[in-house]
Amino acid sequence: MRMLRCSLRLTRRERVRSEYIRGKLRVPRLQDKLREGRLIWYGHVQRRDEEYVGRRVEGMEIGRRQGRPKRRLYDSYHENMREVGVTQEDAQDRISWRQKIRTGNRKFRELELRCCSTMLRILSLVSDCYLVLS
Template identity: 45%
Template sequence: MEKLEKDVKYGAETWPVKRVQEKKLDAVEMKMPRFMCRVTKVDRLKNERIRGTTKVVELSEKTRESRLQWCGHVMRRDETYVGRRVMQMEVPGGRARGRPKRMWMAVVREDLRNKQLSEDDVFD
């Protein structure tokens, strides 16, 4: 079952996901447990109850967990590892006009803050 959950995420641990996108993913992901339990929206059962019945965790929570695991994996590698060098790299030049794109490291820092962890805890 664990392998199936990892396959479903399609490398989502590397996506800089916005909250709106997380909500949409969770909504789409809830369709299958609802279908399995033969529950419709008209039945007005809460998602938590359906998740408890099917023992399925929110996709956003699993993605958050995978993102932190991936960050820890990359940060524990040696300095010559390409993933580590890319994370620490500074790109020269200016940004385009408008709101900046959401960066992956900002999402990881937010996840760490939500779990009440520091960036040093990544090495544990």
């Protein structure tokens, strides 16, 4: 966040909210990127065959200690899938899985495409004007 503030020439003393800074620079939240990375890996492991080490480790039961149970990676996968709205069966189709779990970047990609098409139109207008003037 410090780097983003610095790029906008803002200091903490100015008390500008982080959401505003991320929106201004079109940077997604770190939590969204981490969730996306976990779900990409989960989909990769689910598409592998049953003999794959990752799939075998996923099904292992580990002895429980006294007290509160430790948070397992499997639990965070299912929590992330619930947040995004996908199921375990969706992971079999790689293309649709990627589209469904990349919720944070979709808006930025659409905005980028619109900006690129606008820039192309401007460049074509400038080149047309240049041809007319010469």
